[in-house]
Amino acid sequence: MWLITGGAFQGKLNFALEKTGFSKEDIVDGEKCDIESIYQGKIINNFHTLIKRLIKDGKDPKEVTETVIKNNPDAIIIINEVGNGIVPIDALERQAREATGRCGTILAQNSKKVYRVLCGIGTCIKG
């Protein structure tokens, strides 16, 4: 497993495609995919949005994260850094932000490589 993180609009997905040689058909979009597809897809994009969706549906994002690690250990996961700001007033936004940090940490612990992308430039921060 690889984890690719960074802020919004930094070119994380392009970086993932270039680095792995995978094509656009290999991307599963966490914003709208069905849950089952994240256990098979090669690149899981927008994992932070998936977490928000899970919380909205009353599901446990930590459980889903652990299942991804178990069932899809070679996946490339892309997750936004969303924690470097002020605590949001909205309860859902607050929970999602916290869960993104926690789940991202679990993913990073289980990843061989972790990249942080800034301005399109990936820096390897683990592995």
Next chain:
Amino acid sequence: MLGVVIGGSGSGKSEFAESLIINENKGNNLFYLATMQPFDEEAFKKIERHRKMRAKKNFDTIECQTHLEKVNMPKASSALLECMSNLVANEMFSPEGAGKDCVDAIKEGLKHLLSQTENLVVVTNNVFEDGIAYEKESVKYIKNIGLINQWLCQRADRVVEVVFGIPIDIK
């Protein structure tokens, strides 16, 4: 040399960017391309602070709140452009700006600056990591800065992130 300096608010990125351009400059004309509009007291104070910081460093200041393509410098100058987030805001939201064509207009403007400079350093901000679900226009603003940063950093010889005054080379 094209350099990009990125950092958070108050990180010391301006001071680092100034020393970077001064070290690269080999006796050529040295320009400071100022993008901030002094629209209120707070902005005015910020501008004053930056002016004092540069006072003894021999920069000639050129005001360019929009339309980089109108900047005229002698060939092989050195220039420090500060900063991208102000410039994008001016191009998007002020009446004289490029509006929805802001990204292309700024790219063209930057190409124009590159044709006149031997050394160009651009200061930009890291406004991408708070995860807040802003309304549409703000998301577009953040996205435009992100797109220009990527375009610029792809071409850059050096990209430096400044964290609490500490420069970290990422390219």
